[in-house]
Amino acid sequence: MKVRLLDIAHARSGDKGDTANVGVIALRPEWFPVLQLFLTRERVVKHFEGAITGDVERFELPNLGAVNFLLHGALGGGGTLSLKTDAQGKVFSTAMLRMVLDVPDAIAERYHLPRAAA
Amino acid sequence: MSRVVRVASGQGFWGDWLEAPRRQVEGGPIDYLMLDYLAEVTMSILQKQKERDPRMGYARDFIGAMESIFPAVAERGVRVIANAGGVNPDACAAALRETARRAGVSDALRIGVITGDDLLPRLDELIESGHRLANMDTGEPLSTVRDRVLSANAYIGATPIVEALGKGANVVITGRSTDTALTMAPLLYEFGWAMDDWDRLAAGIVAGHIIECGAQCSGGNCLYDWRTIPDLANIGYPIVEAHEDGSFIVYKHPGTGGRIDVHSVTEQLVYEMGDPREYITPDVIADFTSICVADAGEDRVKVFGVRGRPPTDKLKVSIAYRAGFKATGTLVYAWPDALEKAQLADRVLRERLDKLGLRFDEIHTEFLGVSATHGTLSGETIDAPEVQLRIGVRGSDRPSVERFTREIAPLVLNGPPSVTGFAGGRPKVEEVVAYWPALVDKSVVTTSVSVE
Numbered sequence: 365m366k367v368r369l370l371d372i373a374h375a376r377s378g379d380k381g382d383t384a385n386v387g388v389i390a391l392r393p394e395w396f397p398v399l400q401l402f403l404t405r406e407r408v409v410k411h412f413e414g415a416i417t418g419d420v421e422r423f424e425l426p427n428l429g430a431v432n433f434l435l436h437g438a439l440g441g442g443g444t445l446s447l448k449t450d451a452q453g454k455v456f457s458t459a460m461l462r463m464v465l466d467v468p469d470a471i472a473e474r475y476h477l478p479r480a481a482a
Numbered sequence: 483m484s485r486v487v488r489v490a491s492g493q494g495f496w497g498d499w500l501e502a503p504r505r506q507v508e509g510g511p512i513d514y515l516m517l518d519y520l521a522e523v524t525m526s527i528l529q530k531q532k533e534r535d536p537r538m539g540y541a542r543d544f545i546g547a548m549e550s551i552f553p554a555v556a557e558r559g560v561r562v563i564a565n566a567g568g569v570n571p572d573a574c575a576a577a578l579r580e581t582a583r584r585a586g587v588s589d590a591l592r593i594g595v596i597t598g599d600d601l602l603p604r605l606d607e608l609i610e611s612g613h614r615l616a617n618m619d620t621g622e623p624l625s626t627v628r629d630r631v632l633s634a635n636a637y638i639g640a641t642p643i644v645e646a647l648g649k650g651a652n653v654v655i656t657g658r659s660t661d662t663a664l665t666m667a668p669l670l671y672e673f674g675w676a677m678d679d680w681d682r683l684a685a686g687i688v689a690g691h692i693i694e695c696g697a698q699c700s701g702g703n704c705l706y707d708w709r710t711i712p713d714l715a716n717i718g719y720p721i722v723e724a725h726e727d728g729s730f731i732v733y734k735h736p737g738t739g740g741r742i743d744v745h746s747v748t749e750q751l752v753y754e755m756g757d758p759r760e761y762i763t764p765d766v767i768a769d770f771t772s773i774c775v776a777d778a779g780e781d782r783v784k785v786f787g788v789r790g791r792p793p794t795d796k797l798k799v800s801i802a803y804r805a806g807f808k809a810t811g812t813l814v815y816a817w818p819d820a821l822e823k824a825q826l827a828d829r830v831l832r833e834r835l836d837k838l839g840l841r842f843d844e845i846h847t848e849f850l851g852v853s854a855t856h857g858t859l860s861g862e863t864i865d866a867p868e869v870q871l872r873i874g875v876r877g878s879d880r881p882s883v884e885r886f887t888r889e890i891a892p893l894v895l896n897g898p899p900s901v902t903g904f905a906g907g908r909p910k911v912e913e914v915v916a917y918w919p920a921l922v923d924k925s926v927v928t929t930s931v932s933v934e
Contacts, residue, residue, distance in 0.1 A: 374706045374745065378754035381619050381919065387752020389745075391706075415857045425758050425771050427787075428748050432755050440846065443917050444523050445805060447846035447874035449854045457705065459856045 365472040367465045368480040372398060375457035382442035383418070384453030386460045389430040396429040398475055402465045403431055411463050412438075433460070487672045489665050489689070490721040493517040493564075494696025496524055496541045502696065502719050503547040507554035509735030512721060514668045515554075517547060517564035518661045518694050525658060526802030526915040528568035529602075529633035537577075539570030540655075545577050548653070549585065555652060556590035563643060563664045567655045569602075569633055571595045574655050594651025596642045598929035599658040601634040601799060601922070608926065615799060615920040624920060630804040632915060636797045636922060639764030640686070641677075642929040643667035649933040658800060660763055662690030665722060673726045677765070684768035684790025685728035687761065691768075692732055692750055692785070693720040699732065699750035700781075701740030706749060713739025718781075729786035731778055742781040751775070764797055764924070766790040796921040805916035806843065807883040810874035811890035812850075814903030817867050823898040824849055824871040830897050831873060834889055842877035842886075870903065876914065883911050 369388070372395050377386040388403060390396040405422040412420070418436025425432060439453050440446035450456070464480055472479070490512040492503035496519040506515055519541035532539030544566030554560045567574045575595045582588045601608065605628070608615065615624035615634075624631070635658035644667050646654045656664075666686030669675070675682045692699050700720045701711045718738025724730040734742055751773065755761070758770035772789035815823040828847045835845070848854035850870035852863055875886045887909045894901050 374749065376703075376705065376749040376753050380754060380756065381917065383619075385752070385755050387749070387755055389706075389748050389752065411859070415859065421757075423758050425752070427771055427773055428751060428775065430748065430752055432752055432758055434756065440844075441916075444914050445876065445916050447808060447810060447844060447876055449848055449850065449872065455855045459859050462856065462859050462861075 365467050365469050365477070366480040367467045367472060367477045369403070369463040369465060370461040371478040371480065373461065375461055377453050377455065377457035379439055379442060379453040382437055382439050384435045384438040384456045386433045386435065386456050387430050388433070388460060389428065393429045395475060395477070396426065398467065398471070398477065399431050400424065402467055407463070407465070408433055411460070484725055487514070487669055487724045488512045488721055489514040489516055489668055489693070489724065491516050491693035491696050491719050493519060493547065494694065494698060495519065495521055496543060498696055500543070500546065504550040506719055506721070507551045507560050509718070509738060512560060515551070515560055515562045516664045516693065517544065517562065517566060518664060519544060519564065519566045520568065520658060520661070522800060522917045523802065523915060525569055525633045525635050525800055528570070529802065532570050537573050540568040540574035540577070541566040544574065545581050548578055549581055552582070552585055552587045556587045561647070561652045561668070563654045563667060565656045565659050565661070565664060567595070567657045569600060569635070569657065571597055571655050571657050578653065578655070591653055592651050592933055594646030594649065594654040594931060594933040596638070596646060596654065596656040596659065596929055596931055598927060599635045599638045601636055602631070605631065605634055608922070613922055613926070615801065615922065618919040618921065624801065624918065627803045627918065632802045632804060634799060634801045636799050636927045637764060638797070638927065638929055639663050640667035640670055641765070642931050644671045645931045646933055647671040649931065651933045661694040662687045662763055663765070665690030665693060666765070669724050678792070680766050680790035680792060681788060682728040683766035685730065685788040687763050687766060687768045688770070688773055688785060688788050689722045689724060689730050691761070692747060693722055695750060695753065696720070697740060698753065699747050700734050700742045701746055704741070704746045704749055706745035711741045715739060728788060729784065731782050731784050733782045742783055744775050744777050744783060747775055747783045747785070762794060764793060766793055795924050797924050797927055799920045799922050801918035801920055802915050803918055805914040806876060806878040807880045807911055808874060808876040808914050809883050809887050809909045809911045810872060811887065811909040812870055812872045812903065813890065813893060813901055814868055814870050815898065816900040816902065818865060820866050820869040820900070821849060821852055821863060823900055824869045826898045827871055827893050827901070828873060831889055831893060835886060838885060840882045840885055842875040842882065844876045846874045848872040880911065887911060
């Protein structure tokens with residue numbers, strides 16, 4: 365089943381130099397395992413392909429039901445060097461939430477995940 | 483009930499809401515008001531101001547903020563801790579004294595000033611004695627940009643602030659202290675926590691991280707269920723109500739807008755986070771995977787269980803250096819085919835820049851309303867009512883960047899049709915001041931504290 369990340373998580377992003385961080389937080393604590401299983405580093409690399417020049421790091425915070433990503437080379441040089449509107453990575457959060465995850469039907473049903481609109 | 487210490491956040495950056503400090507001291511009882519003015523590039527802006535006028539180089543908003551809260555400080559005993567000193571804490575204190583004198587409250591102020599974070603006068607000596615001050619992102623030694631360095635400040639911790647409070651200061655002005663130290667220091671001072679009580683110190687850091695961006699933990703910029711966050715016009719800034727054991731409540735004054743719940747606090751916890759297991763500060767390394775967060779009533783969140791461990795023997799240094807010039811111009815193209823028109827204008831402009839022989843390190847084009855913030859993730863484009871073309875250049879040659887700024891407006895008459903939105907005039911050329919994060923041995927930084 366297709367599940368839109370926006371429907372199961374919220375997020376906030378910020379910057380450190382040319383790196384954007386995106387913290388993705390499960391909307392319900394019981395959905396955190398879905399993020400653990402399907403919001404993988406590889407999936408995020410694919411999502412931001414072409415948009416960032418560096419590597420992606422992934423960290424889990426089970427205590428907050430959150431996963432933190434560092435997207436390196438995301439900000440056109442970062443801070444004051446960048447010519448981007450979003451030079452400080454403030455809205456990488458919602459760019460992340462555009463992601464559509466492929467979740468096996470059995471798991472989607474077990475967690476009562478909302479189905480992405482076609 | 484055990485004793486609590488209340489630290490309120492009144493400013494999350496230089497440019498934050500001018501009303502916030504006064505609202506924090508008038509909205510209910512607090513013990514400390516914390517004002518955070520410094521971001522990564524703020525120090526370099528202040529350094530430029532100090533070069534023009536040796537009495538400048540601090541966050542001038544702070545003086546106005548203090549004027550708005552003199553009665554609370556003078557009569558009710560609220561103490562203020564601010565990193566408003568920037569690159570000139572002494573000048574900041576002098577300006578505050580003068581304002582206090584005119585307001586007739588000089589006698590009630592004991593101003594603590596913390597210096598020693600400024601490494602600019604010592605840079606050559608440090609480099610000569612073997613400190614590479616390598617860029618933490620690229621590994622390059624500072625010597626490669628040494629002649630362009632504008633400012634260099636070590637991030638200092640809570641200890642000197644605690645010392646100033648101990649000497650009776652009721653206003654503490656620091657330079658580049660860490661944002662979190664401004665909150666952690668009064669807790670350390672009031673509860674007498676030991677400097678190796680890592681869990682409590684880490685709890686103080688987490689408290690600081692939650693409130694250092696002002697209303698960003700109390701409903702501001704909060705994505706979770708944002709439509710239902712009440713009364714943003716009247717938003718309440720956050721307050722930490724701390725207990726001796728290191729647990730604390732985040733709340734706001736009654737009758738204010740915004741929202742404090744597990745969701746708003748969690749969004750702020752992950753803001754600007756690196757590796758959550760090691761949030762490194764001068765005083766302690768906090769483990770953000772240990773933080774427990776729970777709702778504790780309306781607009782009250784309890785935070786507990788924070789674990790910490792000993793810090794490293796380094797301090798982070800914030801260095802700013804001149805890195806060329808940039809300018810960005812915009813034009814708005816209207817339906818129909820707004821994007822196509824904007825794309826054609828971009829091609830025309832680039833061709834003209836090229837024929838003029840101008841060379842830039844970077845030319846960057848965005849189409850606002852279509853793909854500026856989410857790029858190709860934005861998906862299918864509609865025939866938008868309007869699209870803003872935004873084009874910027876960056877380079878080391880100022881005249882080339884100046885020439886670029888003259889090439890935008892002509893497109894109104896000699897480029898694609900249906901164009902408007904150029905009333906702002908020619909774009910301004912800005913000098914780029916870039917950020918160079920580095921590490922230095924703790925042993926080379928000595929802070930000093932004066933209270934008078």
